[in-house]
Amino acid sequence: MSNVAEQVKKIVVEHLGVEADKVVESASFIDDLGADSLDTVELVMAFEEAFGVEIPDDAAETIQSVGDAVKFIESKQG
């Protein structure tokens, strides 16, 4: 797992209070991890802060899963 993926996972575990083994790349924040729409906004804010990237609203709406987040952040950092 990449550094980004590790860190994303850590943020999701902390923020949603879920078991780390449930936070797999395919896990949907809302459907699998019990997040509500406000949680997803807060996760995006947490990612922005942790990785120093800006995630515009239209991109934020496409980030539905752990894998989506990792992919987006890696594309911004790459």
Add this chain to the structure above:
Amino acid sequence: MFNLEGKSALVTGATGGIGEAIARALHAQGATVTLSGTREAKLEALASDLGDRVHIKAANLSDRESVDALVPAAEEMMGGLDILVNNAGITRDNIFMRMKDEEWDQVLEVNLSATFRICRAAIKGMMKRRQGRIIGITSVVGVTGNAGQVNYSAAKAGMIGMSKSLAQEVASRKITVNTIAPGFISTAMTDELNEKQRESILGNVPAGRLGTADEIAGAAVYLASDEAAYVTGQTLHVNGGMAMI
């Protein structure tokens, strides 16, 4: 009780009678306050009167760029924003049949749309900090209606609806959103009423007098305080009994 030391507050329309009283009251309870309004000289005069823990940021709420710059400026000057008081408002009274598009648009823009944009800018930081108080100064006419004020009463009713919806969205993040609905308050605006107008207004106020700006400020201090943490989505009517809702 009602100690606001260490809290940061932004008050729009701080040069008006009610806004000034709210700013003074929050400051007196220990808050750091950013005063906003259109009249810069008046903002400066109030700031120098209050002394320390005061910042000013002039803003014209009919200008969207100016609106969007307000919260970031206040957050930067104060290091955060805990208490937002959306007090600024304008009237463009006219009977419905003569109401012009501009009169409708201006009142909705300043009183409702600017409030929405300012709240949207403030909510992000409040979510992160897991605390926040948003207080909107609406009006009794937003609930009762008032002949000659279709625009103003629509905007003020809009503030109440918006506050209730926002309150539901952010309650789990320890942010409260409430409104205060003043009745007839003695300010420069009501000083212009003639004796006959005044008498007819007071005939509908069981308390038999106009309210004072300080009586609105007291309500704002309460809603801003930690003691009001369980009060959200409410409208606090401060009107001498003229409408009991």
